Amino acid sequence: MATYDLKVNGRVHTVDVQPDKPLLWVLREEIGLHGVKYGCGIAECGACTVLIGGIAERSCNLTSADVGNAEITTIEGLSVDGEHPVQQAWIEGDVPQCGFCQPGFILQTVSLLESNPEPTDADIDREMSDMICRCGTYQRIRGAIHVAAERRKP
Amino acid sequence: MSATVNLSRRRFLRNTSLAAGALVVGTALPWRNVTASEADILESGVLVAVGTDGRVTLQFTWNELGQGAMTSLALVVAEELCVTTDRVDVAVPIWESKYGDNVTGGSSSMRMSWQPLREAAAAAREMLVGAYCSRMSYVPSDCKAENGAVMHKKLGKSIPYGELVAQASDLPVPESPVLKDRADYTLVGHETPRRDTRDKVLGRAVFGFDLARPGLLRAAFARCPSLDGKVGSVDDAAALAIPGVTRVVTLETSVAVLANDTWSAFRGRDALRVEWEESGDRTDSAAYWSLMAGKADDKGFVTRNEGDVDTGLASASKVLEAEYRLPFIAHAVMEPSSCTVHVHDGTCDVEGPTQAPGWVARAVAEAIGLDTADVHMKSTYAGSAFGRRLLPDYAIEGALVSKEIGAPVQVVWSREDEMRHEFYRPASLHRLQAGLDADGRLTTWSHKTVTPSITAQRFPDPNRTGADRGAMSGIDDVDYRPAHFRATHVPVDAPINLGWLRSVYDAQNALVNECFMDELAAAAGRDPVEFRLDVLPDDSRLRRVLTEAAARSGWPHPSQPGRSLGIACHACFGSYGAQMAEVSVTKGRLRVHRIVSVLDCALAVNPNAVRAQMEGGVAMGLSVLLRERITFDRGRVLEGNFDDYDPLRLSEMPEVECHLLETDADMGGVGEPVFPPTAPAVLNAVFAATGQRIRELPIEERLRGDG
Numbered sequence: 001m002a003t004y005d006l007k008v009n010g011r012v013h014t015v016d017v018q019p020d021k022p023l024l025w026v027l028r029e030e031i032g033l034h035g036v037k038y039g040c041g042i043a044e045c046g047a048c049t050v051l052i053g054g055i056a057e058r059s060c061n062l063t064s065a066d067v068g069n070a071e072i073t074t075i076e077g078l079s080v081d082g083e084h085p086v087q088q089a090w091i092e093g094d095v096p097q098c099g100f101c102q103p104g105f106i107l108q109t110v111s112l113l114e115s116n117p118e119p120t121d122a123d124i125d126r127e128m129s130d131m132i133c134r135c136g137t138y139q140r141i142r143g144a145i146h147v148a149a150e151r152r153k154p
Numbered sequence: 155m156s157a158t159v160n161l162s163r164r165r166f167l168r169n170t171s172l173a174a175g176a177l178v179v180g181t182a183l184p185w186r187n188v189t190a191s192e193a194d195i196l197e198s199g200v201l202v203a204v205g206t207d208g209r210v211t212l213q214f215t216w217n218e219l220g221q222g223a224m225t226s227l228a229l230v231v232a233e234e235l236c237v238t239t240d241r242v243d244v245a246v247p248i249w250e251s252k253y254g255d256n257v258t259g260g261s262s263s264m265r266m267s268w269q270p271l272r273e274a275a276a277a278a279r280e281m282l283v284g285a286y287c288s289r290m291s292y293v294p295s296d297c298k299a300e301n302g303a304v305m306h307k308k309l310g311k312s313i314p315y316g317e318l319v320a321q322a323s324d325l326p327v328p329e330s331p332v333l334k335d336r337a338d339y340t341l342v343g344h345e346t347p348r349r350d351t352r353d354k355v356l357g358r359a360v361f362g363f364d365l366a367r368p369g370l371l372r373a374a375f376a377r378c379p380s381l382d383g384k385v386g387s388v389d390d391a392a393a394l395a396i397p398g399v400t401r402v403v404t405l406e407t408s409v410a411v412l413a414n415d416t417w418s419a420f421r422g423r424d425a426l427r428v429e430w431e432e433s434g435d436r437t438d439s440a441a442y443w444s445l446m447a448g449k450a451d452d453k454g455f456v457t458r459n460e461g462d463v464d465t466g467l468a469s470a471s472k473v474l475e476a477e478y479r480l481p482f483i484a485h486a487v488m489e490p491s492s493c494t495v496h497v498h499d500g501t502c503d504v505e506g507p508t509q510a511p512g513w514v515a516r517a518v519a520e521a522i523g524l525d526t527a528d529v530h531m532k533s534t535y536a537g538s539a540f541g542r543r544l545l546p547d548y549a550i551e552g553a554l555v556s557k558e559i560g561a562p563v564q565v566v567w568s569r570e571d572e573m574r575h576e577f578y579r580p581a582s583l584h585r586l587q588a589g590l591d592a593d594g595r596l597t598t599w600s601h602k603t604v605t606p607s608i609t610a611q612r613f614p615d616p617n618r619t620g621a622d623r624g625a626m627s628g629i630d631d632v633d634y635r636p637a638h639f640r641a642t643h644v645p646v647d648a649p650i651n652l653g654w655l656r657s658v659y660d661a662q663n664a665l666v667n668e669c670f671m672d673e674l675a676a677a678a679g680r681d682p683v684e685f686r687l688d689v690l691p692d693d694s695r696l697r698r699v700l701t702e703a704a705a706r707s708g709w710p711h712p713s714q715p716g717r718s719l720g721i722a723c724h725a726c727f728g729s730y731g732a733q734m735a736e737v738s739v740t741k742g743r744l745r746v747h748r749i750v751s752v753l754d755c756a757l758a759v760n761p762n763a764v765r766a767q768m769e770g771g772v773a774m775g776l777s778v779l780l781r782e783r784i785t786f787d788r789g790r791v792l793e794g795n796f797d798d799y800d801p802l803r804l805s806e807m808p809e810v811e812c813h814l815l816e817t818d819a820d821m822g823g824v825g826e827p828v829f830p831p832t833a834p835a836v837l838n839a840v841f842a843a844t845g846q847r848i849r850e851l852p853i854e855e856r857l858r859g860d861g
C-alpha cells in the first residue's frame with residue numbers, strides 16, 4: 001500500500017491504496033466519485049475520462065502516482081449545479097439516452113474546447129472518436145459541441 | 155371498458171410515495187384481468203394520484219433504459235389531466251411479485267400504457283370537475299379543467315386541484331371518462347425535454363456499479379468459457395493472496411472471488427486456477443457455418459405459402475438466387491452487468507439495472523429456494539440494455555453467493571466477462587430465390603432462414619416442434635405480395651448462449667429481404683423504389699413510408715457528385731420505417747454521409763425521444779453492418795473487449811434526418827423499427843457506388859479496395 005494526496009475537484013484527498021490500482025477505481029471506490037465510469041478498463045471507450053490539469057485522460061489507464069500534483073476534475077467537480085457551458089449545451093440538446101457514457105464525452109469536450117475553441121466537424125471527428133456511445137447519441141454530441149463552442153465565445 | 159377504480163381511501167398503499175389525502179385512481183394494465191378487483195388494480199402498478207398540493211404523481215413499473223419512457227408517460231398524464239409537465243412526478247416502486255413480469259422490451263412501454271394511463275388520468279380529471287361542480291352548484295358541461303384547476307367556462311371562477319382533492323376522493327369513478335381529442339393536445343406530440351437528462355449530465359444518475367455502501371463486498375466470477383460446463387477443480391491460493399480478496403466461493407458452474415473493492419475482485423478472479431468439466435460438442439465458427447450451410451438444404455418448416463413457388467420459378471423470365479450470412483453479435487451494453495443482492499431472513503433484495511424484474515425474481519427464487527413473492531427488486535438506471543438486461547443471470551449469481559456468505563454482495567462483471575458470457579443475437583444463413591417476369595416485375599419470392607431459436611434455447615420444451623414464429627418475423631409477415639411466396643425456417647442448435655437483441659430477428663431478416671430486393675431491381679434494370687411498389691398493396695403503410703423516404707431524400711439523385719444512394723424499408727413492432735442512405739466509397743473506405751429516415755409509428759408522444767431512438771437505431775444499424783461479429787473456438791467466445799469488438803464511433807456517424815408520419819392506427823414501437831432498415835439501405839448504396847454485392851456481415855473487412 002502507498003499513500004497519495006490527490007487533488008480532486010478542488011479538495012485534497014489522502015488515499016492509501018495499492019500503487020498499481022488504476023485511478024478509475026481510486027476515484028470511484030476510495031473517494032466515491034461515481035460519475036467516473038468503468039466501461040472497458042483498457043482506454044478504448046472513454047467512459048472513465050477525467051480532466052487532469054484540464055486535459056482529458058482515461059483514468060483506467062493511470063495510477064495515482066501518474067497524477068502527482070495535478071488537479072483532477074471529474075463530472076461532479078465540473079460545476080456546482082450544471083452551469084458549465086458544455087453541460088448547458090448538453091441539457092439543451094437533450095443529448096443523453098442511457099447516459100452512461102456522457103460524463104466522459106462532456107469532459108472530453110471541455111478539454112477539446114480549451115485547446116480548440118472553434119472546432120470544425122473534422123476536428124470533432126478526430127478528437128471524439130476514441131470513445132464509445134453504444135446508444136448512438138453522436139449526432140446530438142456533435143451538435144452540443146458546436147453550441148458549447150458558440151456559448152464560450154466572449 | 156377497463157377496470158379503473160378509486161383507491162383514494164385505501165390506506166394500504168404501502169411501498170408507494172403517494173402522499174396521504176391524495177385522489178388516487180388506478181387502472182388495470184391490458185394484459186391483466188380486465189374484471190380485476192380493486193386489490194388487483196392496486197397491484198397492477200399504474201396509479202395516477204393528485205395530491206392536496208395539486209401535484210400529480212404517476213406510479214408505474216416500467217424501467218427507464220434510456221428510451222425516455224419516464225418523460226413520455228408523464229406527458230400523457232399531464233395532457234389528460236390538464237397540468238403542465240413540471241407538476242407531474244414519476245414514482246417507480248420497488249418491484250414485488252404482484253406487479254407481474256413487467257418486461258420493458260419489444261418497444262412496448264408506451265404502446266401498452268397509452269390507453270390505461272389516459273383512462274386513469276381522464277377519470278381523475280372528471281372527478282375533480284365533479285367535486286368543483288357540487289361545491290359551486292354548476293353542471294359539468296359548463297366547466298372545464300385547465301392548468302391544474304377547474305373553472306366555469308364563462309364565469310371563470312377557478313379552484314385549484316389541491317383544494318378539490320378531498321371532495322373528489324369521495325366520488326365514484328366515472329364509467330367511461332371522455333378522453334381528450336387528439337386535435338386538442340398541447341403536450342402529447344410536442345417536443346419535450348427528457349426528465350432524466352439533468353441527472354445524467356451532472357453525473358448524478360445511479361447505475362448498477364454505483365450502488366456502493368460501506369462494507370459491501372464485490373464479487374467477480376470465473377465462469378466456464380463454453381456453454382454448459384461445470385466447475386471441476388479450483389486452486390484459489392493465488393487469488394486469496396491478492397490484497398483485498400476476502401474469500402472464494404465455489405458454485406456449481408462458476409467460482410466467485412469476493413473482495414473489498416472491484417479491482418481486487420477482478421484481480422483475484424484472474425488469479426484463480428479452475429479446471430472445467432466441459433460437455434457437449436464444442437464447435438468453432440467455421441465449422442458452425444458449414445453446419446448451417448448443410449442445413450440450408452433441409453426442407454424446414456414453411457410458415458407462409460402462397461401460389462406455387464416452384465411453378466413461379468419455372469415460368470419466370472429470370473431467376474435469381476443468393477445466400478446471405480449474418481454472424482452472432484453481442485449487445486455490448488455500455489455498462490457491464492452488475493447488481494447488488496442481499497439474501498436475509500427468508501427474503502432476497504435485488505438492486506440493479508433490469509428490463510424484467512419479474513423474470514429476475516422468478517429466477518432468483520428458483521435458484522435459492524424462495525417464493526417469488528419474497529424477492530424484491532429495485533431498478534437502477536441501466537447503462538444501456540438493448541435486450542441484454544432481460545436475462546437474470548447476474549442476479550442469480552449474486553443470490554447464490556449472498557446466501558452462501560450471509561451478507562450482501564455486489565456482482566461486478568468486467569468488460570471481458572460481458573463480452574464472453576452474455577447472450578448473443580443468433581447467427582443466420584439465408585437462401586433466397588426469386589423470379590421476374592418479362593417486364594421485370596417480381597412474381598416469385600422464397601426466403602429460407604437457417605437460424606437457431608432463442609425461445610427454444612431460453613425456454614426449452616421437448617414438446618415444441620416446427621418453426622420459431624419469432625425467427626420468421628420480417629420474413630413471413632412482410633407486406634410484399636408477389637403471386638408466389640414462400641417463407642421457411644430451418645431451426646438449428648446454437649453453440650453459445652442466445653438472447654434478444656434490439657429488433658430480435660427483424661434486423662437480420664430485413665437486411666436480407668431488402669438487399670435481395672435491390673439485387674432483383676438491378677437485375678430487372680428497374681428503379682428499386684418502383685420495383686417494390688409493384689408488389690406493395692395500395693393501402694400498405696410500408697408503401698407510404700417508402701414513397702416518403704424517396705420524396706424527401708431527393709431520390710434517385712445524390713445531393714453531391716461522387717455519392718450514391720440506397721434505399722430500404724421494413725415494418726416491425728407495429729411501426730413502418732424506410733430509409734435512404736447516401737454514401738461514398740473511396741479505396742475501400744465507406745463513408746455514410748446522410749441517412750433520411752421516415753417512421754410511421756402512428757403517433758409520436760414525444761417526438762424528441764422518438765428522434766433519439768431513430769438516431770440510435772441508425773448508429774446501431776451501421777455499427778452491426780461495419781464491424782460487429784462474435785466468433786468462437788471450441789465453444790469459447792474469442793472477442794473480449796472494445797479493441798476486438800469495436801462499435802461505431804462518432805466520426806462514422808452520418809447526418810440523420812428524421813421524418814415522422816402520423817396515422818390514426820394503433821401506436822407502434824419506436825425503439826426497434828429504425829434499426830432494421832439502416833444496414834440494407836447502406837449496403838444497397840455501397841452496391842450503387844461500387845457494383846460490389848456483399849452478402850456477409852460485417853462488411854468493413856470485405857469492402858474491396860478498388861471501389
Ligand code: FES
Nearest residue numbers: 040041043046060
Ligand atoms: S474504462 Fe477507461 S477508457 Fe474505457
Ligand code: FES
Nearest residue numbers: 098099133134135
Ligand atoms: S448514452 Fe448510452 S452509451 Fe451513450
